[in-house]
């Protein structure tokens with residue numbers, strides 16, 4: 001797609017909110033093409049200002065959408081265009097993770113270990129309302145943050161100064177988060193903070209599976225089978 005549609009001057013002066021929505025939907029289609037997955041519908045709705053969006057993977061819904069905070073379509077943050085771009089790419093990556101787990105798309109270069117962590121993380125989750133470090137570094141979030149950052153970083157010289165400033169801010173934020181995670185989880189040459197997170201997740205996951213199995217056995221006894 002022609003990414004220059006996101007350039008700040010153009011975004012602010014030439015595009016109506018409706019045209020901005022169209023550009024973001026085109027971005028999702030572009031990402032879906034590159035990940036060989038089905039594009040998701042984007043729903044724009046008002047959310048809390050500190051929330052950019054989310055991916056709906058509720059089991060009850062027959063269709064799964066990307067939800068983007070409508071507030072940023074007309075808010076006055078100088079980098080609102082790039083906040084929106086980043087969010088669409090991030091939430092779309094969650095859609096890709098879902099498709100990988102369901103076997104709807106090929107794993108390509110993903111290793112089995114990574115897919116296994118996503119699977120465990122789909123059951124054992126840390127929600128965004130709790131501790132941010134725990135939320136940010138769980139495997140599916142970590143992957144979505146890293147993926148969006150890498151895609152955005154790849155466009156650094158295609159866009160404008162506001163973009164580069166936004167990306168410099170993102171870089172600084174990433175360094176800060178990593179520092180925070182190392183402090184929170186601990187980090188050593190033998191066991192780095194990511195390995196500690198993965199171990200904790202695996203322990204919780206296998207506890208969960210074991211409890212489920214035990215419950216089934218109890219149920220069978222009650223039923224006299």
Ligand SMILES: [Zn+2]
Pocket residue numbers: 090091094140141144
């Ligand atoms: Zn996410």
